[in-house]
Amino acid sequence: MSERELLSRAQHGDKIAYGGLVKLHQDAIFGLVLRQVQDRLTAEELTQDVFVKAFRNLGSFRGDSKFSTWLYRIAVNVCYDYRGSSKARFKKEEVNIEPEPGVFLGRVDLGRRPDEEIATKEMAMAFQNCLDRLEPNYREAFLLRHQQGLSYDAIAEVLEISRSNAKVRVHRAREMILETMRKMGHDV
Amino acid sequence: MSKDKxxxxxxxxxxxxxxxxxLSSSDAAAFEEELRADAVLQNQVLVLRGMTNWSQAARLEAPSSFMAQVLEAIEVDEAEEHDAEDKAARVETPQVLPLHAHPKKSGKSWFPLWLGGGLAAAAVLALVLGPMLQDRGLLNRVETPQVAENSQSSGSVASSDFARNTIRYEFxxxxxxxxxxxxxxxxxxxxVCDAKLERVGENLWSIALELPRGQHEYMFVVDGQWKTDPGASLHRDDGFGNKNAVLSL
Incomplete structure (x- = not known):
């Protein structure tokens, strides 16, 4: 069944169809939330909130944007509310920052030496550090662009800002990441 | 200056x-050539690409039971909402609302609570005792409030319909x-435009609807633009940046 059909059925109260929509989008939303709150259990709770909230408001989804864009917007708002809550202030950051094999080097990978495994682990920790230090506005823009692969137009729609502002936020996030890396002694 | 500048x-x-x-393919190729000769530039790209890959790491998948958890949470959410509605319905008294009671001004506030409570008790007593008293010829019949036939045009009163558990409400x-x-x-x-308001004054628009008792969320659509009722006593985030007004009947 297509996403459109699932959506139509879910809007008429079909929870099984809604389950199909959850399945389609749960990893993307979970990933976005997890990288923002840095705690797996909290991310699960918040992602669940996103989908419950989405179901509750499904009738008001008017199809002006993609369903995923609408979900991203809910997720961004849920994370925003969470950051303002007392729960967030007392939550210990406890994300596991083990590197993913082969994750670090991209298209310009020059080949990995055996000792690079350690370096990669260090890089994963450094990335975590960089992400933590980004202001939420820049972090969500960076994640929407690089983690979720959204276009600048889509980011603008999710964050309800102009396209140029979306672009500036992503660029600024990159700058901040490199600044943080420099402060940590990396030659970038 | 904008913070985002x-x-x-x-x-x-x-x-x-x-x-x-x-970058065009030729510019990208030239840039990659330059990257090989410039360690700092190369590191910049490596770090940013690496961070992209890291942020997409496979282990960011939601747990396998996640969908079931969400559906269960929805059931709980709905049950809580129904409980709240039931509770509100129990507390609410049978009442007659003025036609022009604006939701944001709480159409019920004109009705003294103590009097409402008394009427509620009386209504319950009447329902329980009525048939008994009728049987004994002590009471003719128990009247229920009548809904004004053309209450919209008469401008007098709207009413609860006890049988159908609805209330006529004017927005x-x-x-x-x-x-x-x-x-x-x-x-x-x-x-979007299932229920059009009528202009009832120079600036004022109005519509009366018969709604089921309970809680309702709504927004106005003014020339195609979604507008929150600014004076509603309660608002609820609609999940994507706007606020629905919440009306409890």
């Missing part, structure tokens, strides 16, 4: 273009320059 220039602008895939919205004002809510599946 791009202030830092400590990165080669081509890095952004390269990462965004906005009003100030929109001086509007061409069209509609009401969309959960009661009409958020259809």
């Amino acid at each position: 791009d202030q830092s220039q400590n990165i080669d602008p081509r890095v952004h273009l390269y990462l965004d895939g906005e 009003e919205f100030h929109a001086p320059d509007a061409e069209e004002v509609c009401l969309a809510g959960d009661f009409n599946q958020w259809k």
Whole structure:
């Protein structure tokens, strides 16, 4: 069944169809939330909130944007509310920052030496550090662009800002990441 | 100056273009050639690409039971909402609302609570004792409040319909320059112009609807633009940046 059909059925109260929509989008939303709150259990709770909230408001989804864009917007708002809550202030950051094999080097990978495994682990920790230090506005823009692969137009729609502002936020996030890396002694 | 203004220039602008895939293939090839000769530039791209890959790591998958958890949470959410509605319905008294009671001004406030409570008790007693008393010829019959036949045009009263558990309610919205004002809510599946308001004054638009008792969320649609009722006593985030007004009947 297509996403459109699932959506139509879910809007008429079909929870099984809604389950199909959850399945389609749960990893993307979970990933976005997890990288923002840095705690797996909290991310699960918040992602669940996103989908419950989405179901509750499904009738008001008017199809002006993609369903995923609408979900991203809910997720961004849920994370925003969470950051303002007392729960967030007392939550210990406890994300596991083990590197993913082969994750670090991209298209310009020059080949990995055996000792690079350690370096990669260090890089994963450094990335975590960089992400933590980004202001939420820049972090969500960076994640929407690089983690979720959204276009600048889509980011603008999710964050309800102009396209140029979306672009500036992503660029600024990159700058901040490199600044943080420099402060940590990396030659970038 | 906007907070978002791009202030830092400590990165080669081509890095952004390269990462965004906005360089032509020949420019990208030339840039990659340059990367090989410039360690710092190369590191910049490596770090940003690495961070992209890291942020997409496979282990960011939601747990396998996640969908079931969400559906269960929805059931709980709905049950809580129904409980709240039931509770509200139990507390509410049978009442007659003035036609022009604006939701934001709480159409019930004109009705003294103690009197409402008394009427509620009386209504319950009447329902229980009525048939008994009728049987014994002590009471003719128990009247229920009548719904005004053409209450909209008469401008007198609207009413609860006890049998169907509904309340006729009038919504009003100030929109001086509007061409069209509609009401969309959960009661009409958020259809954009299913319920058009009538202009009842220079700036005032109005519509009366018969709604089931319970809680309803709604927004006005003014010339195609979604507008929150600013004076509603309760608002609820609609999940994507707007606020629905919440009306409890």
